[in-house]
Structure formats: C-alpha cells, structure tokens
Amino acid sequence: MNVTELFGSNVFNDEAMKNLLPKEVYKSLRKTIDEGKSLDTNIASVVANAMKDWAVSKGATHYTHWFQPLTNLTAEKHDSFIEPSGDRVIMQLTGKNLIVGEPDASSFPSGGSRATSAARGYTAWDPTSPAFVKEGTLYIPTVFVSYTGETLDKKAPLLKSMTAIDMQAKRLLKLFGIECRKVSTTVGPEQEYFLVDEEVYSQRKDLQLTGRTLFGAPPSRGQELEDHYFGSLKTRVAEYMKDLDETLWSYGIFAKTKHNEVAPAQHELAPVFTTSNVAVDDNQLTMELMKKVAKKHGLVCLLHEKPFEGVNGSGKHNNWSLSTDTGINLLDPGDTPEKNDRFMLILACIVSAVDQYQGILRASVASAGNDHRLGANEAPPAIISVYLGDQLGAIVDSIVLGREYVPKQAVPGSIGVPESPIFPIDTTDRNRTSPFAFTGNKFEFRMLGSQASVADPNIVLNTIAAQAFADAVEALSGAKDFGKACRAYAEKLFKEHYRIIFNYNGYGPDWEPEAERRGLLNNKTTADAVPAFFGRESIDVFLRQGVYTEKEVVARANIALENYIKTINVEALTMIEMAKQDIYPAVNGYIAEICSVVAAKRAVSEKIACEKDVALAERLARDNEAMMNAVEKLETDLLEMPEGNGPASQKMAHVIVPDMEEVRRCADGMERLCASGYWPFPVYTDLMYSVK
Ligand code: ADP
Numbered sequence: 001m002n003v004t005e006l007f008g009s010n011v012f013n014d015e016a017m018k019n020l021l022p023k024e025v026y027k028s029l030r031k032t033i034d035e036g037k038s039l040d041t042n043i044a045s046v047v048a049n050a051m052k053d054w055a056v057s058k059g060a061t062h063y064t065h066w067f068q069p070l071t072n073l074t075a076e077k078h079d080s081f082i083e084p085s086g087d088r089v090i091m092q093l094t095g096k097n098l099i100v101g102e103p104d105a106s107s108f109p110s111g112g113s114r115a116t117s118a119a120r121g122y123t124a125w126d127p128t129s130p131a132f133v134k135e136g137t138l139y140i141p142t143v144f145v146s147y148t149g150e151t152l153d154k155k156a157p158l159l160k161s162m163t164a165i166d167m168q169a170k171r172l173l174k175l176f177g178i179e180c181r182k183v184s185t186t187v188g189p190e191q192e193y194f195l196v197d198e199e200v201y202s203q204r205k206d207l208q209l210t211g212r213t214l215f216g217a218p219p220s221r222g223q224e225l226e227d228h229y230f231g232s233l234k235t236r237v238a239e240y241m242k243d244l245d246e247t248l249w250s251y252g253i254f255a256k257t258k259h260n261e262v263a264p265a266q267h268e269l270a271p272v273f274t275t276s277n278v279a280v281d282d283n284q285l286t287m288e289l290m291k292k293v294a295k296k297h298g299l300v301c302l303l304h305e306k307p308f309e310g311v312n313g314s315g316k317h318n319n320w321s322l323s324t325d326t327g328i329n330l331l332d333p334g335d336t337p338e339k340n341d342r343f344m345l346i347l348a349c350i351v352s353a354v355d356q357y358q359g360i361l362r363a364s365v366a367s368a369g370n371d372h373r374l375g376a377n378e379a380p381p382a383i384i385s386v387y388l389g390d391q392l393g394a395i396v397d398s399i400v401l402g403r404e405y406v407p408k409q410a411v412p413g414s415i416g417v418p419e420s421p422i423f424p425i426d427t428t429d430r431n432r433t434s435p436f437a438f439t440g441n442k443f444e445f446r447m448l449g450s451q452a453s454v455a456d457p458n459i460v461l462n463t464i465a466a467q468a469f470a471d472a473v474e475a476l477s478g479a480k481d482f483g484k485a486c487r488a489y490a491e492k493l494f495k496e497h498y499r500i501i502f503n504y505n506g507y508g509p510d511w512e513p514e515a516e517r518r519g520l521l522n523n524k525t526t527a528d529a530v531p532a533f534f535g536r537e538s539i540d541v542f543l544r545q546g547v548y549t550e551k552e553v554v555a556r557a558n559i560a561l562e563n564y565i566k567t568i569n570v571e572a573l574t575m576i577e578m579a580k581q582d583i584y585p586a587v588n589g590y591i592a593e594i595c596s597v598v599a600a601k602r603a604v605s606e607k608i609a610c611e612k613d614v615a616l617a618e619r620l621a622r623d624n625e626a627m628m629n630a631v632e633k634l635e636t637d638l639l640e641m642p643e644g645n646g647p648a649s650q651k652m653a654h655v656i657v658p659d660m661e662e663v664r665r666c667a668d669g670m671e672r673l674c675a676s677g678y679w680p681f682p683v684y685t686d687l688m689y690s691v692k
C-alpha cells in the first residue's frame with residue numbers, strides 16, 4: 001500500500017462515512033460533529049450497522065467502547081459482534097450498543113466522587129472523534145460518566161471546555177461583527193521519548209516497575225558533546241520510526257516530524273495539529289503504539305519524564321490555538337498586530353487568564369515524574385510566565401508603559417550563503433526557556449510531562465480563556481465607541497497582568513528571585529502545586545464555564561495527589577528492594593574479593609603493597625553501611641504516613657523524596673568504585689548506548 005492509500009485505512013473517517021451512509025444520515029451526523037448539534041437517535045442504528053460492516057470488512061470480530069478514566073491511560077472492554085440466530089450467529093452492532101455501554105466503574109479512580117457501592121458507569125459515544133479498527137476490534141471513542149452523572153473521565157470535561165470556549169469566543173467575535181458557526185481549539189503535541197534495548201531493560205527492576213532509573217551514576221559521556229540533537233538516526237531507530245509512522249498513518253494520525261533529541265537515546269515525534277479532542281485521542285493512541293511497535297523491534301519505549309538522572313528528561317509541548325470554521329486563526333497577529341484590535345484583545349484576555357489562573361495551569365501538569373523536570377535546568381521552570389517575543393513584547397511594553405511603538409522592519413535577509421534564496425527572517429527569535437510562549441500564530445505550553453494525558457492542561461486552558469472572553473464580552477457589550485473601549489480594556493488587562501510577561505531567559509539565576517518579587521507562584525512539587533485546585537477562585541471558574549461541578553474539581557485534585565503518593569510509594573519500595581537485595585550483597589561480594597586478594601598478597605610477602613586495596617575495602621564497607629542507614633530511615637519514614645492526601649503528599653515531597661536521594665547518593669558513589677563485573681545491573685552507559 002502506498003502512503004496515501006495507507007493513511008486512515010483503519011479509520012471510519014469522513015470518506016468512509018460519506019461512502020457507506022445514506023446521504024441524509026451522513027448529513028445529520030456531520031451536523032452533530034461539526035456544530036455540536038445533539039445526535040438524532042434515529043440515525044444511530046443506521047450508523048452502527050454501517051460501522052459494523054466496515055469494521056468486519058477490516059477483519060474485526062469485536063467492538064469496544066474506548067474511554068479515558070482518570071489515569072493517564074485508556075480503558076477498553078471488548079464485546080464480540082456475534083448474536084445467536086437459530087443455529088448460526090449473525091454479526092450485529094445495534095444503535096444502542098454504539099451509543100451507550102455500561103462498564104463496571106468501581107475499580108476506576110473517582111477521587112471519592114462515587115461510593116464504591118455505586119458501581120454503575122456509562123460510556124457514551126463521542127462522534128466527534130472517529131472510530132477505528134485495531135487488532136481485530138472496532139474502537140468507539142466514548143465519554144465515561146457515573147450513574148449520578150458525574151464525569152469519570154478526561155474526555156467529557158475536555159468536550160465541555162471546548163464548548164465553553166466556542167460559546168464565549170463566538171460572543172466575543174460578534175462584537176467585532178464576525179459570525180461563525182464554530183470556534184475550535186486546536187492542539188499539536190510534540191512527544192519526546194527514549195528508546196532502550198529490551199535485553200538491557202529487562203535487567204533493571206526500577207525501569208520495569210517505575211519507568212525510571214532509581215539508581216545510576218552519570219555516564220562518562222552524557223549530552224555534553226551536543227552531538228545527538230538532530231543527529232543522523234541509527235539504523236534500528238530509523239526502522240522503528242518508519243514502522244511507527246506507517247502504523248500511526250494507518251490510524252489517521254498525522255505523524256509529521258521525527259528527530260533525535262538532546263539526550264543520548266532520546267527522540268521526538270510531532271503530529272500535525274488537529275482539534276483538541278481528536279489530538280488528545282490521537283496522542284493516547286500514539287503513546288500506546290509507540291510502546292507496541294518498539295516491542296516488535298526488540299526495543300522499549302520509555303515515556304517517563306525522567307528515565308535518567310543527569311541528562312534531559314522528556315516533555316510534551318502543547319501547541320494551542322483557536323480557529324473559526326470559516327478559517328480564521330484567532331491567534332494570527334497579521335502584519336500589523338498593533339493595529340489589530342481583535343487580536344490584541346484576544347491576546348490580552350489570554351495573558352490575563354494565564355496570570356490569574358497560573359496556579360491551576362501549573363497544577364494541571366503536576367505529577368511525580370514531571371517534578372524531576374520543572375524547576376531543574378532543562379524544562380521550563382515551575383514558574384508560569386508568558387513569552388511574547390520581540391515584536392508583541394515591544395507592542396505590549398509600549399501600551400503598558402505609555403511609549404510610542406516603533407515597528408521593527410522584518411528584515412529581508414539571507415542566511416549568508418550566496419546560493420540560498422532571500423527569505424524574510426522571523427520577527428521573533430525562539431525562546432526555549434519559557435513555559436508559555438507565543439510562537440507565531442499559537443501558544444506553546446511547554447510544561448507538560450511526556451507520559452501525561454494532554455487532556456488535563458487543555459481543559460484548564462480552554463476554561464480560563466473562555467472565562468476571560470466572557471469577562472471581556474461583559475465589559476464591552478453596549479460600548480458607545482467599541483474600538484476605543486476595546487483598546488482601553490486590552491490596555492487595562494495588560495497593565496494588571498504585566499507581571500506574567502517575561503521575555504528573557506527563564507533558566508537564568510535571576511529569574512527566580514525576580515518572579516518572587518513579582519508575586520508569581522513557584523510550586524516545585526506536585527504536593528505544593530495541586531492544592532491550587534481547591535481554591536475558591538479555581539473551583540468557580542470551572543463552575544461558571546460549566547466544565548466541572550465543585551465535587552468533580554475536588555475529586556480530580558484528590559486523584560492527582562493520590563497518584564503522586566502512590567507513585568512515590570512504589571518508587572521508594574522498589575528502591576529499598578534493590579538496595580537491600582541487589583546492591584548491598586553485590587558490594588559485600590566485591591569487598592570479600594578485595595579482602596581475599598589482600599590475604600593472598602600478604603601470604604606471598606608482607607612487602608606487596610595492599611594499601612589501596614585496604615582503603616577501597618574500607619571505603620566501600622563504610623558507604624555500604626551508610627546506604628543501609630539511609631534505607632532504614634526511608635523505611636521508618638514510610639511507616640509513619642499521616643492521614644489525608646494533603647499531609648501525606650507533603651511528607652512524600654519533603655521527607656521521602658529527600659530520603660530517596662540520600663539512598664541514591666550512597667549507591668551511585670559505590671557504583672563508581674565497584675568493579676564492573678560486580679555491579680548487579682546494567683549501568684547508564686549500557687542503557688543509553690544500548691541501541692546500536
Ligand atoms: P518546534 O519548533 O516547537 O519543535 P514543531 O514544528 O516541531 O515545532 O511543532 C510545532 C507543532 O505545532 C506541530 O505539532 C504543529 O502541527 C503545531 N501547530 C502548528 N500550528 C498550530 C495551530 N494553529 N494550532 C495548534 N498547533 C499548531
């Protein structure tokens with residue numbers, strides 16, 4: 001199959017619907033998809049039947065309602081199409097089977113929003129994300145809600161947040177005389193990952209149980225030579241990427257760019273952007289397929305945010321924009337943004353929303369894994385700020401400081417090579433250090449962890465932007481001189497929220513104290529970041545935009561804290577096991593070897609030098625003892641966990657994590673001293689350079 005035939009061949013996409021559905025049914029379904037009109041239930045059975053026939057022609061025997069419970073993973077329960085018919089069976093998918101399912105909800109996290117006795121959960125078809133066939137099963141994307149109507153997943157609130165921003169953006173556009181049927185948010189997530197050899201991976205308990213290495217001294221060669229970034233691909237990696245691209249294309253996922261990343265064994269994949277809802281589903285499927293395809297190549301794909309200490313971790317840049325069904329990108333500044341009232345107002349609204357709700361934006365990307373990146377010297381810092389670039393930065397400065405704005409000419413330049421054609425140099429350089437950067441016609445939210453669902457931050461982004469638009473509509477409706485009122489309102493927002501704008505180096509040592517002076521939040525751990533959700537203002541914004549009920553916000557914040565506590569707990573237990581069962585005996589074995597060497601040397605002659613041997617044995621014995629003391633402290637602290645997610649998460653962040661760092665410090669020191677044959681598992685060099 002060539003690529004154009006391959007693309008989307010496993011998807012019940014628009015083309016399939018157009019070909020297989022009666023015209024009227026197709027039109028009605030399109031209305032639901034494009035305009036959010038509620039689904040005409042009469043057509044469900046026709047769609048179900050066509051979908052089933054199509055899936056069966058692709059070799060499917062089962063179907064599943066595919067949903068996104070409050071983990072970072074997806075869930076599925078497979079039912080076969082077969083129905084008894086006399087002595088035989090027929091293949092059937094009824095309208096009802098398509099529209100609702102009823103998986104038992106009791107074993108999914110609900111954060112206390114549902115009593116365990118109330119196990120009923122419903123999945124309901126989301127026609128805005130296309131169904132697909134994978135490994136003999138028809139996957140039907142669905143939302144997941146409880147018997148009492150509480151949402152139990154990430155898709156339902158995402159869809160609600162998209163509806164909120166659609167409504168508010170349309171109201172805002174109306175003030176500018178622009179009518180459209182729909183404003184959609186679009187997302188393009190850039191996904192980073194590591195690849196290691198399966199053989200080496202299988203010898204590391206920590207990687208298998210926690211997704212990251214809990215021990216490991218930095219390798220002699222890390223990323224300092226800067227030769228991996230965009231470097232040529234190793235054959236095995238190239239073959240993996242080709243296989244992955246083709247697999248993703250068959251599911252209609254626009255995998256577009258791929259390259260080596262900064263750290264050894266690190267890579268990136270970026271799809272072409274699409275509507276948020278589909279982008280989230282696609283990213284979930286992408287992560288799953290990245291792992292599956294790796295297995296076929298004898299590789300393991302690590303999606304953890306920090307598989308290796310000392311080299312860069314993995315993130316996921318969330319490129320986010322807004323556009324109308326008539327094709328206007330609302331974040332396109334045009335050639336003269338300073339004269340573009342609509343753009344400047346929308347920009348002001350977003351800047352104000354990010355400042356006002358910085359706490360929940362930060363909280364939406366908080367996880368145990370991501371704590372290793374944010375605040376360290378690689379990912380954007382844990383402080384939220386907005387980068388606008390030279391041009392917009394200068395315009396906003398002029399508004400706030402009351403100076404005249406003198407536009408810089410976009411220089412028609414050349415890259416200095418005589419043969420290369422002249423091209424206009426961008427009006428803004430890239431700033432890699434900003435957590436929330438304007439990049440031409442979109443914002444790039446760069447704080448996401450690599451294994452997280454993209455849904456969480458987008459729910460928050462859409463909700464807070466919708467609220468800012470709603471506030472603008474309220475302030476500007478009925479203004480006598482709309483243009484003047486609009487500029488004045490944007491100016492007011494820029495002035496009130498100027499502190500969030502930071503156009504310089506976010507990694508620099510000056511930024512933290514400067515941010516503190518500005519009163520910006522700097523929540524470095526999940527335990528400190530997540531409580532922002534419990535604040536009155538945070539709960540209210542979700543309520544006002546109809547995205548969550550109060551109970552749902554609280555439940556989700558609790559789940560985030562519970563996840564954090566459980567993750568650190570598993571890491572701590574794994575660490576204790578490895579220290580006691582693998583490292584301690586291995587080091588003792590090496591000490592015994594040294595001692596027998598010393599004894600042998602002494603037996604030959606008292607004159608043979610043994611000083612170094614003795615010193616090394618003594619040092620290792622001391623360090624091994626120190627490690628066991630650190631392990632004991634960790635064990636004791638784990639036993640005394642306070643009640644409640646708040647205090648327990650605090651203890652994890654500020655007692656258990658430092659305890660673990662101490663155990664690791666002792667072990668990594670010994671790894672450097674131990675003969676390589678004695679160390680009980682593969683070290684960093686083996687892991688990072690395992691793929692030849
Ligand atoms: P970077 O320079 O950050 O590595 P890439 O070109 O790798 O940039 O990725 C940019 C991402 O932004 C791609 O996924 C792209 O599809 C996405 N993108 C481009 N335009 C938009 C838009 N209007 N809305 C959302 N995402 C967009």
Ligand code: MG
Nearest residue numbers: 190317444446
């Ligand atoms: Mg990027």
